[in-house]
Amino acid sequence: MGSASSSHQSGRLKKMLSSLRAEGEEGRQVEALTQLCDMLSIGTEESLSTFSVDSFVPVLVGLLNHESNPDIMLLAARALTHLVDVLPSSCAAVVHYGAVSCLVARLLTIEYMDLAEQSLQALKKISQEHPTACLRAGALMAVLSYLDFFSTGVQRVALSTAANICKKLPSDAADFVMEAVPLLTNLLQYHDAKVLEHASICLTRIAEAFASSPEKLDELCNHGLVTQAATLISPSNSGGGQAILSTSTYTGLIRLLSTCANGSHLGAKSLLLLGISGFLKDILSGSGTVSSMCVSPALNRPPEQIFEIVNLANELLPPLPQGAISLPIGNNLFVKGSFTESGPAGSSSKEKESNGNVQEVSAREKLLNDQPELLQQFGMDLLPVLISVSFQQ
Numbered sequence: 001m002g003s004a005s006s007s008h009q010s011g012r013l014k015k016m017l018s019s020l021r022a023e024g025e026e027g028r029q030v031e032a033l034t035q036l037c038d039m040l041s042i043g044t045e046e047s048l049s050t051f052s053v054d055s056f057v058p059v060l061v062g063l064l065n066h067e068s069n070p071d072i073m074l075l076a077a078r079a080l081t082h083l084v085d086v087l088p089s090s091c092a093a094v095v096h097y098g099a100v101s102c103l104v105a106r107l108l109t110i111e112y113m114d115l116a117e118q119s120l121q122a123l124k125k126i127s128q129e130h131p132t133a134c135l136r137a138g139a140l141m142a143v144l145s146y147l148d149f150f151s152t153g154v155q156r157v158a159l160s161t162a163a164n165i166c167k168k169l170p171s172d173a174a175d176f177v178m179e180a181v182p183l184l185t186n187l188l189q190y191h192d193a194k195v196l197e198h199a200s201i202c203l204t205r206i207a208e209a210f211a212s213s214p215e216k217l218d219e220l221c222n223h224g225l226v227t228q229a230a231t232l233i234s235p236s237n238s239g240g241g242q243a244i245l246s247t248s249t250y251t252g253l254i255r256l257l258s259t260c261a262n263g264s265h266l267g268a269k270s271l272l273l274l275g276i277s278g279f280l281k282d283i284l285s286g287s288g289t290v291s292s293m294c295v296s297p298a299l300n301r302p303p304e305q306i307f308e309i310v311n312l313a314n315e316l317l318p319p320l321p322q323g324a325i326s327l328p329i330g331n332n333l334f335v336k337g338s339f340t341e342s343g344p345a346g347s348s349s350k351e352k353e354s355n356g357n358v359q360e361v362s363a364r365e366k367l368l369n370d371q372p373e374l375l376q377q378f379g380m381d382l383l384p385v386l387i388s389v390s391f392q393q
Contacts, residue, residue, distance in 0.1 A: 020033065063075055
């Protein structure tokens with residue numbers, strides 16, 4: 001019985017494949033595509049055991065480029081979407097036969113809205129397993145370029161896909177992501193919580209990928225990323241960043257600012273001039289929360305979030321002067337002292353100390369030397385609240 005059923009399905013698939021290959025007979029191709037979509041939409045890995053991925057996928061990719069017939073392109077995109085959904089192992093073949101670049105092309109031309117939306121659905125599924133292939137095919141810009149043309153639900157799919165693509169970014173990622181940074185930064189002001197969440201995740205992953213490159217971090221900061229992210233984490237933000245972002249994403253944004261503060265002079269300068277210490281003070285002290293709270297708001301935050309807040313403050317401080325503090329050997333306190341190497345943000349100049357030794361002066365130190373009121377405000381904002389938090393931990 002099972003053998004007969006398998007033989008029947010195998011014959012049916014061969015007939016479909018023959019019809020799909022019938023160039024010039026578009027009616028026959030549309031009918032075969034419709035049947036294939038129906039089969040794949042209700043199929044399982046077991047029921048599709050005789051399905052030949054290597055036979056069907058190249059044909060479907062070819063039909064995806066059938067620009068004279070939008071119905072054929074739409075059905076081919078739908079079949080590929082169902083295929084990677086029901087047979088996850090087929091995803092590698094879909095990538096191998098060039099489907100990703102074809103789907104990207106359908107998104108970038110956006111001539112037919114339903115075809116663009118179906119291509120986006122396919123890319124979302126492929127990006128879960130093959131984010132780098134999607135990145136190299138230009139999918140990040142493709143899913144973001146015409147965002148305003150889509151409904152909110154489709155916009156969420158686009159940003160979810162973008163977040164997948166930004167996972168495990170390769171060393172040459174800058175060639176593919178920098179163009180998208182202004183678009184993603186603007187989305188930090190977006191009205192929809194899901195879109196905002198995924199845009200935040202994208203930017204956090206991009207910043208982490210460039211953590212050791214001051215030039216790339218400066219380029220990120222040039223697009224207003226620091227100001228937008230800092231505003232989003234502020235408790236006084238009327239958009240309610242804390243309320244609409246998940247705890248992990250909110251913590252990720254603070255880590256993003258730490259990365260920029262550590263690796264980019266422009267990022268550190270922007271944060272200091274923005275008065276980030278006031279933002280951090282409000283976060284730790286619970287500014288804007290119910291005044292009758294008897295428990296410190298900091299105690300209601302996850303430990304990793306407290307760590308990222310303290311780490312951000314630490315990244316913005318200059319090293320302690322030589323000999324200003326003496327720690328016992330073996331003490332592993334998290335203290336930023338003169339023994340700490342200058343981070344990449346310290347594009348530094350040299351100045352002589354009174355004893356004639358040459359001392360490295362980071363750009364951050366120079367800024368604080370030129371505007372000592374910034375450091376004074378930093379201390380006034382954070383010293384009391386940090387002491388209070390340390391006693392409550």
